[in-house]
């Protein structure tokens with residue numbers, strides 16, 4: 001497939017395999033690098049979406065959680081401790097377009113323990129760390145094509161090892177075709193993606209909700225309807241190739257938009273999370289993370305002003321008992337993200353910054369100490385995090 005060859009060439013992999021969704025990519029990768037004889041436990045971060053847990057279970061494994069800090073980096077010592085005992089594989093996730101700063105250390109630890117590591121680059125397509133592309137640190141990497149852009153589903157598994165590549169192809173050959181699912185998923189993700197732009201937000205939300213009820217009545221939302229056992233649809237491949245070929249141009253555009261947003265946020269730039277100067281290569285990420293006093297209410301207020309902010313997983317997905325922690329509660333209550341649509345105009349960015357500045361001003365100086373309760377009277381808003 002042209003897409004797979006182009007993907008390998010673009011990021012320097014030995015080979016890549018395209019599948020129906022990012023979750024299918026993960027399930028296939030696990031079956032290929034972590035056969036069942038190696039025990040049951042697959043290490044996954046506690047800050048994770050239910051789709052990843054579903055993929056782990058589809059590969060007949062059991063998730064075992066290791067902790068992530070508030071700034072969404074992996075705690076290296078806790079990761080080392082989790083590697084003790086029988087472990088079938090470890091999944092390390094690059095959140096919101098930023099590569100884990102200690103990814104090389106984590107990969108080396110896994111190598112020393114003989115544990116295959118999978119880099120989950122679902123949200124980090126095109127991201128780099130110290131000049132190296134996301135996905136090139138571990139044995140195998142998985143990508144999703146519906147996170148930083150829209151596509152008819154789409155996942156890619158890539159590796160540096162010709163042997164693993166062969167295994168991946170064998171496993172992927174066992175998936176089946178469901179073009180109808182991929183088409184409806186793609187249309188809904190297109191609307192969801194369009195909803196990041198103020199002029200289209202109302203239209204995208206209204207039509208999207210209506211189609212979602214018709215097409216995906218059995219699931220909570222279309223996003224959950226993606227599957228772990230589906231091949232890439234025929235119409236997804238050309239769209240995925242377009243995303244790939246435009247990646248550099250889109251990264252440049254995002255970099256300019258993010259620079260504008262930072263400038264226009266002015267005194268409200270302290271909302272940006274994590275509160276460190278990002279390396280230049282992370283500053284073209286497809287997502288902006290915000291730390292706010294009350295995520296639910298900020299999302300509602302921003303939506304009323306035409307700005308789409310999204311909740312993080314712990315705020316809307318049920319956590320497994322072993323996942324629950326004070327950090328997960330904090331993330332649920334305080335973190336929001338915004339997708340950076342590359343077609344945002346200068347005016348739209350200015351508007352988003354204005355809305356955030358207003359909310360920041362209303363929150364006052366002491367908001368960091370505030371519990372986050374009792375800010376504004378609520379207006380019900382139905383948009384959720386999706387990703």
Ligand SMILES: Cc1ncc(COP(=O)(O)O)c(C=O)c1O
Pocket residue numbers: 021022023024026049051052093120122123144145146153154155226387
């Ligand atoms: C970190 C992460 N990995 C994998 C996936 C699965 O990707 P997809 O939605 O393409 O199945 C998701 C989203 O569900 C994700 O957020």
